[in-house]
Amino acid sequence: MKFILILVLIFVAGSFAVPFTYLESVLRHVRGPKQYAISRExxxxxxxxxxxxxxxxxxxxxxxxxxxxxxxxxxxxxxxxxxxxxxxxxxxxxxxxxxxxxxxxxxxxxxxxxxxxxxxxxxxxxxxxxxxxxxxxxxxxxxxxxxxxxxxxxxxxxxxxxxxxxxxxxxxxxxxxxxxxxxxxxxxxxxxxxxxDVPYRSKMATTFLDATAELGNKILDYNGEDQLGFSFVQSTIENxxxxxxxxxxxxxxxxxxxxxxxxxxxxxxxxxxxxxxxxxxxxxxxxxxxxxxxxxxxxxxxxxxxxxxxxxxxxxxxxxxxxxxxxxxxxxxxxxGKNLQDHISFLGLTFLASNVGESLSEKILLNDPKYLIEWLRYGRGPLTLTGGVEAIGYVKTKYNNFPGNQPDIELFFLRGSLSSDGGSTYRKSFHINEETYEAVYREIDYADCFTIIPMLLHPESKGExxxxxxxPFAWPKFYGNYLTKDIDVKRMVAGIREGIRIAETKAFKIHQPRIHDKPFPKCAHLKFNSDEYWECAVRMITATLHHxxxxxxxxxxxxxxxxxxxxxxxxxxxxxxxxxxxxxxxxxxxxxxxxxxxxxxxxxxxxxxxxxxx
Incomplete structure (x- = not known):
């Protein structure tokens, strides 16, 4: 009975039908004090x-x-x-x-x-x-x-x-x-x-690593001797x-x-x-x-x-x-408060895919009880994916002038996109406005796709x-001063180019990736896939990853x-x-x-x- 109740509660949480705080209080009672929570004051x-x-x-x-x-x-x-x-x-x-x-x-x-x-x-x-x-x-x-x-x-x-x-x-x-x-x-x-390791790996994540190797990148432990290269993601996960x-x-x-x-x-x-x-x-x-x-x-x-x-x-x-x-x-x-720096990223490099053989859309994952059962009982299955990120890697672009093997761009492989949940959560978590979502992503709701996300590692633009x-209860004011240095823009566009190169490899042909080419409305006057277009696009979705x-x-x-x-x-x-x-x-x-x-x-x-x- 307890097990069934937990499944129902998590499903309801996924639809936000009731407040999280209520669900959490019930879950504490169901799981018992030894399992969850907490400290005696x-x-x-x-x-x-x-x-x-x-x-x-x-x-x-x-x-x-x-x-x-x-x-x-x-x-x-x-x-x-x-x-x-x-x-x-x-x-x-x-x-x-x-x-x-x-x-x-x-x-x-x-x-x-x-x-x-x-x-x-x-x-x-x-x-x-x-x-x-x-x-x-x-x-x-x-x-x-x-x-x-x-x-x-x-x-x-x-x-x-x-x-x-x-x-x-x-x-x-x-x-x-x-x-x-x-x-x-x-x-x-x-x-x-x-x-x-994340317990679940999609077949497409393996394809991504094969594609990066095809371009001459190492498959390695990026927390080991050398960082330049790619790997399945290492995560702070247990069971x-x-x-x-x-x-x-x-x-x-x-x-x-x-x-x-x-x-x-x-x-x-x-x-x-x-x-x-x-x-x-x-x-x-x-x-x-x-x-x-x-x-x-x-x-x-x-x-x-x-x-x-x-x-x-x-x-x-x-x-x-x-x-x-x-x-x-x-x-x-x-x-x-000075010297504020951030790793900005671009979430808009999305590819539609065929011959996937597995679907990881949120619509399926949170509505099919078998995934919840698999996670609760065994700590396995696609619900163990860290927000869909399965592999990452580090590269040096042509604008990299750093010493040694210090990269200037990190690339993420995300199994999914801003549209994987039909616009209900992901786009809101990154504050993407409704007009942009309707114009660019609505037509690919829940579609099989993947996203390659470039992240700028060493911005020269600084905020405060x-x-x-x-x-003390008032928010501070945050000034990001993003992309105020031209070199930051060039490195970001170069990171996008590297993501496109990966998707165009022979290894990826099995999935027939097609870049989602619906332009951002404010960038529609620019030729799609030109450097000018991608600079404009980066200025549309200039996302932080909490860094x-x-x-x-x-x-x-x-x-x-x-x-x-x-x-x-x-x-x-x-x-x-x-x-x-x-x-x-x-x-x-x-x-x-x-x-x-x-x-x-x-x-x-x-x-x-x-x-x-x-």
């Missing part, structure tokens, strides 16, 4: 802890785990959102979670010449809000970056961040279960984070279910008496002595009550590339001129984050843009660190999920070394 919240960690994303969860290994240290982890649920476990349902309270629902400020096919001309910038952070709502793709990324990091004065040191911390987190690389010296096997930061790093240690976790708790200010510039605690709102908690050692911000800089600025750490215009007393003048007001970095830039004191030093201590402020992807100075050749775990691991060891001297 601490009976008493202490007035003082050794460390207060703000934000339970990947880095924050790692820090809570590793610092609480020291039994005499008391650790408090604060998170604005709630705990995850069973529904978030289904990899294929990733796009649905863009519409729940697990997402902050941020939008980029309008910018002329980009995001023009988005609702109100604004790009959707999803960001996880819950215990687990963005690892609750992301596509679970595990990539670490290129060796050159870390050589560059080290050369810029960031000691201890070279390729060998960072590899150690990637491997420390990892519990690898990759069938093709069982004994690789580049993968860890004893960590908390499950990294493995066919999402392995979030909370599942990996928090649930195993919730019984530690020295670790307290408070969800639904909004930190509004860092407490700083303005004379000594020493941090001594935080202020937060929980259950409508304003509370202060104090620290014996440090406050660590792990709230991500948006909320960490927001909290710093609200507390008086940021650009002097910006804080003064908002009437915020300046404690330390630092370039917080600014406060809207002194109100913003750089807003609390790491660098030595000699770097005028640096906010934190190589040990993640905020310049000029005592007992305050930032440990999340906001510290990355320049976009890496990686999705930001894996780097978040690595940063948390490295920060934990640096903190332990610091306080072992006292």
């Amino acid at each position: 601490p009976e008493v919240v202490f007035s003082e802890y050794d460390f207060v960690i703000v934000g339970a994303g990947p880095a924050g969860c790692v820090l809570a785990n590793r610092l609480s290994e020291i039994p005499e240290w008391k650790i408090l982890l604060l998170e604005a959102g709630r705990w995850e649920t069973l529904l978030s476990d289904i990899p294929m349902m990733v796009s649905y979670f863009q519409f729940t309270d697990f997402n902050w629902h941020y939008l980029m400020e309008r910018q002329e010449g980009v995001c023009e096919a988005m609702t109100d001309g604004r790009c959707h910038w999803p960001r996880g809000r819950g215990v687990g952070g963005t690892s609750i709502i992301n596509y679970m793709i595990y990539t670490r970056g290129n060796r050159q990324d870390f050589l560059d990091l080290e050369a810029a004065g960031n000691y201890g961040w070279g390729p060998n040191e960072t590899l150690y911390y990637y491997m420390k987190s990892e519990r690898s279960k990759l069938a093709a690389h069982p004994y690789s010296r580049y993968h860890g096997r004893d960590g908390y984070l499950s990294v493995g 066919g279910k999402r392995c979030s930061a909370a599942k990996a790093f928090l649930r195993p240690v919730l019984g530690r008496k020295n670790l307290h976790v408070l969800a639904n708790t909004r930190v509004t200010k860092i407490l700083i002595n303005p004379r000594s510039k020493a941090v001594y605690g935080v202020e937060f709102i929980r259950k409508r009550q304003l509370t202060q908690v104090f620290t014996r050692k440090e406050v660590i911000l792990s709230s991500g590339a948006f909320n960490s800089p927001q909290l710093l600025m609200l507390s008086g750490i940021g650009p002097k001129e910006h804080l003064e215009e908002l009437g915020i007393p300046v404690v330390q003048d630092l370039r917080v 984050l600014r406060l809207k007001s002194r109100d 913003q970095v750089g807003t609390c830039k790491m660098g030595p004191k000699t770097d005028p843009e640096a906010v934190v030093d190589p040990e993640l201590r905020v310049h000029g402020i005592d007992f305050l660190r930032v440990a999340d992807t906001s510290i990355i100075p320049k976009s890496w050749s990686a999705h930001t999920n894996a780097p978040s775990f690595m940063i948390g691991e490295k920060a934990a060891d640096m903190i332990k070394r610091t306080w072992s001297r006292f």
